[in-house]
Amino acid sequence: MHRIAVLTSGGDSPGMNPAIRAVTRTALHAGCEVFGVYRGYAGLIQNDMRRLEYKDVGGIIQRGGTMLLTARSPEFMTPAGREKAMENLRWHGIEGLVVIGGDGSLRGAAALTAEHGLPTICLPGTIDNDMYGTDMSIGADTALNTVLEAIDKIKDTASSHQRAFIIETMGRHSGYLALMGGLAGGAEAILIPEIPDTTIEDVVEVIKRSFRKGKTNCVIVAAEGAHLNAQTIQDQINQIDAEESGFSFSFRTRATILGHIQRGGSPSAFDRTLATRLGSGAVEFLLSGKNGGLVGMQSRKLTVTPYDEVLANPKVLDAKLYELSKILDRY
Numbered sequence: 001m002h003r004i005a006v007l008t009s010g011g012d013s014p015g016m017n018p019a020i021r022a023v024t025r026t027a028l029h030a031g032c033e034v035f036g037v038y039r040g041y042a043g044l045i046q047n048d049m050r051r052l053e054y055k056d057v058g059g060i061i062q063r064g065g066t067m068l069l070t071a072r073s074p075e076f077m078t079p080a081g082r083e084k085a086m087e088n089l090r091w092h093g094i095e096g097l098v099v100i101g102g103d104g105s106l107r108g109a110a111a112l113t114a115e116h117g118l119p120t121i122c123l124p125g126t127i128d129n130d131m132y133g134t135d136m137s138i139g140a141d142t143a144l145n146t147v148l149e150a151i152d153k154i155k156d157t158a159s160s161h162q163r164a165f166i167i168e169t170m171g172r173h174s175g176y177l178a179l180m181g182g183l184a185g186g187a188e189a190i191l192i193p194e195i196p197d198t199t200i201e202d203v204v205e206v207i208k209r210s211f212r213k214g215k216t217n218c219v220i221v222a223a224e225g226a227h228l229n230a231q232t233i234q235d236q237i238n239q240i241d242a243e244e245s246g247f248s249f250s251f252r253t254r255a256t257i258l259g260h261i262q263r264g265g266s267p268s269a270f271d272r273t274l275a276t277r278l279g280s281g282a283v284e285f286l287l288s289g290k291n292g293g294l295v296g297m298q299s300r301k302l303t304v305t306p307y308d309e310v311l312a313n314p315k316v317l318d319a320k321l322y323e324l325s326k327i328l329d330r331y
């Protein structure tokens with residue numbers, strides 16, 4: 001294999017740049033030519049790619065986002081779109097493709113390999129940390145630290161005003177950021193899509209209890225995709241008046257939606273090293289003929305998990321940590 005391409009696709013994550021750098025430089029070191037594809041699969045369809053040399057990926061290791069840009073491409077989801085993409089890859093003589101992204105990106109790579117026989121390999125790039133086949137995905141650690149910084153700051157103002165705060169993290173289908181952020185931030189309650197067992201009554205009770213115990217703040221962390229959203233919780237809590245709750249003061253609540261701030265920022269040391277090891281490993285696997293899977297780090301070892309296996313197995317959140325958060329913070 002002498003010519004490979006690399007692209008980033010779907011939602012960006014901090015660490016995609018160090019991954020591009022590692023892929024490019026490892027491949028150049030092995031004597032390959034490298035093409036960077038811009039705007040993910042959309043760029044593949046529009047033939048938007050150019051050669052990357054050693055210096056082209058310089059100065060990006062500390063940058064959030066992705067220098068190759070990213071997109072979600074509905075056209076690539078169709079066989080005709082993938083045929084167009086394949087024509088462009090053939091035209092450039094590209095023999096292997098490295099894809100950095102989440103589940104949707106992996107599905108795209110799997111389809112290219114299955115329909116056209118193109119060797120592809122994927123790196124897990126998503127802040128949601130919801131991909132089977134790796135302990136951590138690139139970007140999740142940086143995003144978690146962003147969440148934690150926000151929780152700490154909100155606690156300061158919450159204490160000054162004796163308020164309860166609902167903090168919404170990203171994660172449409174994944175409770176990873178909410179669970180780990182809530183655990184590390186000492187939240188009084190955590191709501192995640194994977195374990196929808198907390199009712200609005202539970203949340204209200206947790207808040208009442210916190211204030212009765214003399215706490216000056218109360219933090220509820222809810223994932224974007226949780227069964228109760230931040231606004232619903234806020235509305236309910238604001239209906240509790242001082243008399244009913246038994247406090248000497250009337251307390252109100254605020255909801256803070258952290259949003260896309262979680263996707264940006266300089267990648268943490270953990271994400272940079274993970275991205276570097278996975279990126280370099282992906283090229284080595286590809287060049288040695290091992291492809292058609294997700295490169296991950298599991299129990300500190302580089303692994304390749306076949307696409308079928310990744311797609312058939314949802315990543316399981318550690319339910320014990322959820323229980324632990326209840327023991328430590330709710331009561």
Ligand code: F6P
Pocket residue numbers: 011012126127128170171172173224263
């Ligand atoms: O990157 C993953 C993710 O952050 C999800 O948690 C979230 O639901 C989604 O991206 C939102 O992405 P966008 O706003 O780009 O559609």
